[in-house]
Amino acid sequence: MTDTKLSTGSAPSPAGAHAKPGAVRRSYRTPIVLAAFAVAGILLFGPFGREGVSTLALSTRSDAIQLTPLGLPTLATGYVIAVLLVVIAVVAFLRARSGTRVPLWLSALFAFLLLLGFLVWASADANLPVPGLLAGALALSVPLIFGALGGVISERVGVVNVAIEGQLLAGAFCSALVASITGNPFVGLIAAMVAGVLVSFVLAAFSIKYLVDQVIVGVVLNVLVSGLTGFLFSVLLSPNSAALNSPPRFANITIPVLSDIPIIGYVLFRQTFIVYLMYIAVIAVYIALFHTRWGLRLRAVGEHPQAADTVGIKVAATRFWNVSIAGAIAGLGGAFFTLGSVGAFGKEMTAGAGFIALAAVIFGRWDPIRATLAALLFGFASSLQGVLNIIGSPVPSEFLLMLPYLVTILAVAGFAGKVRGPAAAGKPYIKS
Structure with a gap:
C-alpha cells in the first residue's frame, strides 16, 4: 500500500443523510x-x-x-x-x-x-500613523506566529501542545545567554531552536511513550521552564548582565524596491532577519503540510493513527519527531524577544504569548495561514492599544486589551462556525 490510500473522501454527514430532498438549510x-x-x-x-x-x-x-x-x-x-x-x-x-x-x-x-x-x-x-500601527502589529505578532506554527504541526500530528509558552520562554533565555557569550545573534538563534526542541523532547517522551495526559504535561512544563529561567535569571544573568544578558540584536534589513512601496514597504520589507525567516516559515509549513508526503503522513497520524499504522507509518516516531520540529519553530519565536525586540532577557517576558498562540491555532482551525492571520489579529489589537494611548484617544486601555479575546470568541461563534480539531489530538496511541 502507498500513502495515497490514506487520502480518502469524507463520508456524508448524518445530517446530510437524513435531510429531506429539496430542503433549504438556513444558517443565521x-x-x-x-x-x-x-x-x-x-x-x-x-x-x-x-x-x-x-x-x-x-x-x-x-x-x-x-x-x-x-x-x-x-x-x-x-x-x-x-x-x-x-x-x-x-x-x-x-x-x-x-x-x-x-x-x-x-x-x-x-x-x-x-x-x-x-x-x-x-x-x-488627531494624527493616526497607519504605517507605524501596522509595523507595530507585525512586530508583536512575530512570536505568536512562530508559536502558532509550532502548535499547528504538533496538534496536526496528534499531540496537544500546551507547552508553547515554555518553548517561547526557553528560546528567549537561551538565545540571550548564548548570543551574549558568543557575540553572534545567529548562534543565539540556533540555541533558541535547541531549547525549544529540548522542551518538546520532554513533552513527547511523557505524552507519547509514557501516555501521560498531554495537557497536564504541557502545564507542568510551562511552570517548570518559568521557574527555572526565573531562578537562573536571578542568580546568573542579573548579577552578570554585561557579559551574559547583553545579546547583539539583529539589524533591520531593507529590501531594495520592495521597501519603497507605500505603506506595505515600510511594514513588511524593512525588518530583521527573524521576521523574514517567519515569512519563509509560514509558506514552508503550509506547503509541507498540505502538498508533500511528509504532510500527508503527519495529518494521517493526527486523524486516524490506526489506519496510518496499518499502511506502515510509525505513529510514535512520527509524532515524536514532528513535536520536536514544532518546538524548534516555537523556539525561534522566543528568540525574537531577545534578539529582535527587547534586546535582553527578562523574567517571564513572554507574558502568556504561548497561550495566545494556542488560541490562534484553534481560531485558525489548525491551518498555518489562518493561524497566522489570527496571530496578526492579536498583534494588531495590542499595537492599536499603544497607538491610541499615544494620540490621547478616549478609549479605555482595558477595553483594548480585552478586544482581541472578545473578537476571537465572536468570530469562532459567528464566522468560523463549528470548529473541529484533528480527531486523534490529545489521544495516546497504543499499538494493538
Missing part, C-alpha cells in the same frame, strides 16, 4: 453577528459620535513615495460607515433566508469598514 449565525456589530456601530457613530477631523498618515518621513495624509470628517464618516454596515447585515440576512451562504469577502468587507470607522472615531482631531 453570521447575519446575527453582523447585525449585532452593526447596532454597536450605530451607537458608536450616532449617539456617541465625535466632532472633528481624523487624519490618517499613510507615509513615514523615510518613504521614497510620499502619500498625502487622508483627512476625514469624523462624524460624517461614521454616519456613512454605519449605513454601509446596516446594508451588509441586511444582505447577509437575505442570503441566509434564501439558503445561500454569506460569502467570506462580504464578512471581510464588513470587518474592514467597522475597523475603519472605529479608527476614524478614535482619532478625532
Whole structure:
C-alpha cells in the first residue's frame, strides 16, 4: 500500500443523510453577528459620535513615495460607515433566508469598514500613523506566529501542545545567554531552536511513550521552564548582565524596491532577519503540510493513527519527531524577544504569548495561514492599544486589551462556525 490510500473522501454527514430532498438549510449565525456589530456601530457613530477631523498618515518621513495624509470628517464618516454596515447585515440576512451562504469577502468587507470607522472615531482631531500601527502589529505578532506554527504541526500530528509558552520562554533565555557569550545573534538563534526542541523532547517522551495526559504535561512544563529561567535569571544573568544578558540584536534589513512601496514597504520589507525567516516559515509549513508526503503522513497520524499504522507509518516516531520540529519553530519565536525586540532577557517576558498562540491555532482551525492571520489579529489589537494611548484617544486601555479575546470568541461563534480539531489530538496511541 502507498500513502495515497490514506487520502480518502469524507463520508456524508448524518445530517446530510437524513435531510429531506429539496430542503433549504438556513444558517443565521453570521447575519446575527453582523447585525449585532452593526447596532454597536450605530451607537458608536450616532449617539456617541465625535466632532472633528481624523487624519490618517499613510507615509513615514523615510518613504521614497510620499502619500498625502487622508483627512476625514469624523462624524460624517461614521454616519456613512454605519449605513454601509446596516446594508451588509441586511444582505447577509437575505442570503441566509434564501439558503445561500454569506460569502467570506462580504464578512471581510464588513470587518474592514467597522475597523475603519472605529479608527476614524478614535482619532478625532488627531494624527493616526497607519504605517507605524501596522509595523507595530507585525512586530508583536512575530512570536505568536512562530508559536502558532509550532502548535499547528504538533496538534496536526496528534499531540496537544500546551507547552508553547515554555518553548517561547526557553528560546528567549537561551538565545540571550548564548548570543551574549558568543557575540553572534545567529548562534543565539540556533540555541533558541535547541531549547525549544529540548522542551518538546520532554513533552513527547511523557505524552507519547509514557501516555501521560498531554495537557497536564504541557502545564507542568510551562511552570517548570518559568521557574527555572526565573531562578537562573536571578542568580546568573542579573548579577552578570554585561557579559551574559547583553545579546547583539539583529539589524533591520531593507529590501531594495520592495521597501519603497507605500505603506506595505515600510511594514513588511524593512525588518530583521527573524521576521523574514517567519515569512519563509509560514509558506514552508503550509506547503509541507498540505502538498508533500511528509504532510500527508503527519495529518494521517493526527486523524486516524490506526489506519496510518496499518499502511506502515510509525505513529510514535512520527509524532515524536514532528513535536520536536514544532518546538524548534516555537523556539525561534522566543528568540525574537531577545534578539529582535527587547534586546535582553527578562523574567517571564513572554507574558502568556504561548497561550495566545494556542488560541490562534484553534481560531485558525489548525491551518498555518489562518493561524497566522489570527496571530496578526492579536498583534494588531495590542499595537492599536499603544497607538491610541499615544494620540490621547478616549478609549479605555482595558477595553483594548480585552478586544482581541472578545473578537476571537465572536468570530469562532459567528464566522468560523463549528470548529473541529484533528480527531486523534490529545489521544495516546497504543499499538494493538
